């Protein structure tokens with residue numbers, strides 16, 4: 001056991017990570033040179049368009065990228081001073097579930113349909129902690145209660161298909177926190193939860209964070225969750241980090257035009273008018289084909305502020321003011337509160 | 348009055364619960380417990396409520412993907428409550444579902460093209476393979492997927508991309524009714540907006556009726572003509588979306604609206620009034636009003652004993668609360 005490094009050192013540091021898939025049409029870089037840090041006890045939020053590489057990034061940290069067709073091409077994933085990419089499979093497995101845990105985006109794809117939820121939670125616990133079957137069951141019931149599952153003593157014997165979508169998601173959360181990890185990677189952990197239970201779950205995570213100094217990576221498309229729960233946000237677009245800021249700054253003065261478009265798409269008080277329903281603003285256009293990228297900025301086809309220079313070379317991800325990074329030649333230009341009108345979406 | 352697209356009367360769906368691993372219990376989960384509503388052609392009824400309150404079960408039961416325990420379901424005037432599956436098959440084209448769990452509902456061995464084209468083939472909607480390919484490509488584009496990815500398998504897509512495959516599949520057969528179970532929950536706000544716009548356009552063009560289940564109240568408010576709020580298997584409030592959001596009458600509806608996180612930092616957690624108390628169990632629901640143990644205004648006597656019936660207030664909304672104040676209802 002090494003002694004704990006000084007407090008200022010981040011718990012997780014990722015440098016220039018590239019993860020790609022082999023496809024029939026050539027390699028696809030789902031994560032293309034992303035760097036990030038997560039402080040001890042801190043929370044980093046990750047947002048970005050559907051398909052931009054958030055889950056692949058999370059799976060890469062966990063060492064769970066399906067290989068083949070996926071693999072990490074380069075980069076460093078340093079967790080508590082150790083390079084996870086250099087660990088033996090056994091060591092990595094011990095790390096996973098014990099010190100690093102993940103809440104997967106689709107509960108049904110990670111819960112085993114032929115075992116009860118109780119069997120699955122207790123198995124995870126008994127693998128990493130010395131508990132008798134009875135102790136583990138008792139602890140599992142407690143965990144199910146903490147995530148707000150009613151009649152937990154009965155429901156512990158249910159199979160996944162007998163639970164609602166949100167209950168399955170909460171079973172995943174219970175499993176992830178059962179081993180008291182140092183880092184929790186939560187991939188869309190509250191998508192299937194109503195606002196009251198969502199608030200309860202976020203409170204639970206905040207408590208764990210306070211009690212035990214757990215660090216969290218919170219991947220979510222819910223900007224309300226971002227606003228309330230995270231300290232710092234990383235915005236991704238088409239495999240790349242395009243902005244990183246403290247949460248308040250991100251909402252008040254978004255630097256990257258993709259971030260501005262995203263914030264403008266939040267359904268605010270768009271009430272229906274007497275003339276009919278109002279269309280929601282969107283970011284026009286579609287993401288580029290990741291297997292066939294052109295020169296220049298990958299957002300430029302959809303960018304309302306693109307200039308000639310944006311077609312020439314890819315803007316680097318740079319610190320533009322202290323503590324704020326963006327990958328844009330013209331960061332922070334228009335008025336962030338001005339919503340762009342929507343037109344033929346996605347065409 | 349014209350026949351509604353969907354009419355549901357006193358519908359219940361109960362599931363048996365096992366006691367222990369192998370036991371056969373006599374207990375039941377009252378997932379849907381006496382629900383009545385109508386959905387006119389071309390309208391959207393939003394359905395919201397706490398996780399586990401029975402929304403998906405209701406959605407699947409009205410499409411007869413689950414068998415009801417009791418009650419009646421009419422689709423375009425035809426009683427389908429007990430219709431054999433074979434007779435339901437020709438109706439299936441007109442009623443579709445977007446499942447809450449996209450991964451579990453897509454066949455892992457079918458390419459996206461085959462998955463979206465399957466229903467078109469079954470119902471002979473395409474004139475040949477080339478026409479089918481074109482239609483699949485057009486649908487993929489409308490939901491924001493690149494048509495050049497149509498020969499890929501579900502696992503090669505992201506969560507939100509898979510969700511949109513499910514939407515494209517439901518739209519492929521141009522149905523009259525779509526039960527959309529959390530159809531945009533895995534999507535970032537911009538794509539979510541794009542899908543919501545698409546669904547509303549299709550509704551205007553084709554007169555599709557939606558039962559729209561979602562947790563995001565802002566989205567529900569936006570797309571729905573009316574919204575039903577469920578609690579423990581029952582509807583506790585049903586009103587136009589303006590009335591429901593602007594002036595909620597049921598204390599549970601109020602609690603739900605108060606818990607919406609704002610997409611604005613500094614609107615911190617502690618400012619929200621959160622619902623407290625344990626979520627009651629649908630296996631042993633509390634007596635009287637199912638919400639009374641958590642209700643901030645419950646009267647110890649009446650609310651703990653007497654089940655409130657869903658009743659109409661002056662403004663036309665329905666609410667199941669003994670104390671919902673009539674006086675305020677006609678303010679507007």
Ligand SMILES: Nc1ncnc2c1ncn2[C@@H]1O[C@H](COP(=O)(O)OP(=O)(O)OP(=O)(O)O)[C@@H](O)[C@H]1O
Pocket residue numbers: 021022023028030048049050051052053054055056057066069070105290502503504505506507508533534535
């Ligand atoms: N097994 C795979 N083979 C090929 N491509 C893949 C595979 N898994 C993911 N991809 C691609 O990698 C990209 C990133 O996917 P990822 O799941 O990380 O997106 P995401 O940001 O999590 O999106 P969402 O918000 O929709 O969940 C997508 O374009 C996806 O199609």
Ligand SMILES: Nc1ncnc2c1ncn2[C@@H]1O[C@H](COP(=O)(O)OP(=O)(O)OP(=O)(O)O)[C@@H](O)[C@H]1O
Pocket residue numbers: 161162163164165166167192193194362363376377378396397398399400401402403404405447629
């Ligand atoms: N096949 C089944 N067997 C036993 N119980 C079931 C079954 N399907 C659902 N239930 C139970 O019925 C209740 C309602 O579940 P349902 O999936 O309808 O909830 P929901 O409102 O859709 O919740 P969520 O928002 O979490 O998706 C839950 O208590 C669930 O455990």
Ligand SMILES: [Mg+2]
Pocket residue numbers: 054055056105187505506507
């Ligand atoms: Mg994902």
Ligand SMILES: [Mg+2]
Pocket residue numbers: 164165166402403404447528
């Ligand atoms: Mg559900």
